[in-house]
Amino acid sequence: MRLHLLALLAKEPAHGYELKQALEQTFGSAYPSPNIGQIYVTLGRLEKDGLVRAVDVEQSNRPNKKVYYLTAKGREVLEIWVDEPTEGPRVRDEFFMKLVLAPLTGIADRMALISRQRRHYLSLMSDLNELLSRTPPADRVATLLIEGAMLHLQADLDWLERCQEDLA
Amino acid sequence: MNAVVRTVNLVKIYQDGAVPVPAVRGVDLQVQPGEFVAVMGPSGSGKSTLVHMLGGLDTRTSGEIWLDGKRVDTLSESAWALLRRKKIGFVFQFFNLVANMTVGDNVELPALLSGASPKVARRRRESLLAALNLTDRADAAPAQLSGGEQQRVALARALANEPALLLADEPTGNLDSRNTRDVLRLLGDVHKDGQTIVMVTHDARVASLADRVVSLFDGEIVDDGRITRRRTGTAGEVIDLR
Numbered sequence: 342m343r344l345h346l347l348a349l350l351a352k353e354p355a356h357g358y359e360l361k362q363a364l365e366q367t368f369g370s371a372y373p374s375p376n377i378g379q380i381y382v383t384l385g386r387l388e389k390d391g392l393v394r395a396v397d398v399e400q401s402n403r404p405n406k407k408v409y410y411l412t413a414k415g416r417e418v419l420e421i422w423v424d425e426p427t428e429g430p431r432v433r434d435e436f437f438m439k440l441v442l443a444p445l446t447g448i449a450d451r452m453a454l455i456s457r458q459r460r461h462y463l464s465l466m467s468d469l470n471e472l473l474s475r476t477p478p479a480d481r482v483a484t485l486l487i488e489g490a491m492l493h494l495q496a497d498l499d500w501l502e503r504c505q506e507d508l509a
Numbered sequence: 510m511n512a513v514v515r516t517v518n519l520v521k522i523y524q525d526g527a528v529p530v531p532a533v534r535g536v537d538l539q540v541q542p543g544e545f546v547a548v549m550g551p552s553g554s555g556k557s558t559l560v561h562m563l564g565g566l567d568t569r570t571s572g573e574i575w576l577d578g579k580r581v582d583t584l585s586e587s588a589w590a591l592l593r594r595k596k597i598g599f600v601f602q603f604f605n606l607v608a609n610m611t612v613g614d615n616v617e618l619p620a621l622l623s624g625a626s627p628k629v630a631r632r633r634r635e636s637l638l639a640a641l642n643l644t645d646r647a648d649a650a651p652a653q654l655s656g657g658e659q660q661r662v663a664l665a666r667a668l669a670n671e672p673a674l675l676l677a678d679e680p681t682g683n684l685d686s687r688n689t690r691d692v693l694r695l696l697g698d699v700h701k702d703g704q705t706i707v708m709v710t711h712d713a714r715v716a717s718l719a720d721r722v723v724s725l726f727d728g729e730i731v732d733d734g735r736i737t738r739r740r741t742g743t744a745g746e747v748i749d750l751r
Binding site for chain 1: 547549550551686693694711712713714716717718719722724726731732734735736737738739742743744745746747748750
């Protein structure tokens with residue numbers, strides 16, 4: 342979340358709620374809405390680390406609001422993040438551990454584990470299909486995010502099939 | 510109500526070489542009217558053989574096949590051909606379109622063969638081509654089309670006779686994601702209208718449209734259950750943007 346907020350602040354200064362809205366507008370309904378409390382906590386930490394600075398803006402009849410802007414140090418950190426190669430996705434390995442270890446204890450059958458997991462993935466995929474059909478194609482960011490999730494799930498299913506061929 | 514498909518201890522053993530190779534080993538499967546069943550499993554698990562037998566494209570070694578309450582595994586080849594025209598639509602991984610007919614005629618022909626009037630067949634052709642974004646390709650020859658377009662034509666053709674049963678073997682094997690979207694939409698629509706579908710697929714997007722997934726392994730059904738719909742998720746359940 343830290344770097345997402347720095348990136349948004351590099352565009353223009355904003356207060357916490359504006360940042361929440363900007364994230365929601367960018368990623369659409371395809372991504373869980375960020376928690377406003379978490380945004381304020383993160384902004385507080387960024388301020389403490391000197392990456393952003395806050396100025397109080399007076400509002401009539403309301404408490405002052407804090408508008409945050411990026412510092413030179415914040416921009417440096419952001420640039421390093423952008424320039425670095427990004428680690429690949431974490432493979433969801435919890436199921437694989439189950440698949441390898443559970444049968445050793447005699448409490449589970451591999452074929453049953455694989456079948457249940459396959460149905461779970463298909464159920465997730467069915468959700469994504471539905472989400473995609475509700476997403477206007479013009480919403481490129483949300484569409485690509487859903488398609489990315491679908492491709493990951495397809496890989497999970499293909500891997501499941503390989504496990505079935507070799508382990509079951 | 511009769512099951513659209515019912516098999517009883519269905520077995521297929523290939524006897525090509527010296528050693529008999531069992532492909533399907535005792536499958537009992539029932540598909541109810543309007544059901545969409547995805548058949549999944551590793552290659553060599555017997556999926557294609559099973560679906561080919563259901564369409565009469567491969568003979569069984571033993572066991573029974575019933576379609577719409579009628580026993581069909583004992584039919585002659587010509588009786589099968591007649592039954593397919595009337596009741597079955599088939600989509601293959603390779604499209605098997607008639608090369609010297611236009612795209613439109615490829616789609617219209619099965620409707621005519623099944624006994625539809627020319628007017629009805631024409632209407633069916635036009636609505637299917639439109640649903641698959643192929644209207645402006647109607648006068649082209651199949652060879653002028655991309656793989657994805659040919660696959661969509663093959664699906665339109667399989668649906669042209671309004672079959673009691675749609676059988677498909679990897680129908681999205683050649684489609685990119687945009688083409689897949691059209692095919693998914695049409696499959697979803699015809700299924701909603703009550704089309705019974707049995708489909709072999711590796712494509713999780715297609716399989717997830719099904720009501721039920723049947724998993725084969727080594728020629729046997731190892732899992733048969735419904736796909737639950739949750740309608741709660743976001744892509745965030747699969748991709749965590751950190």
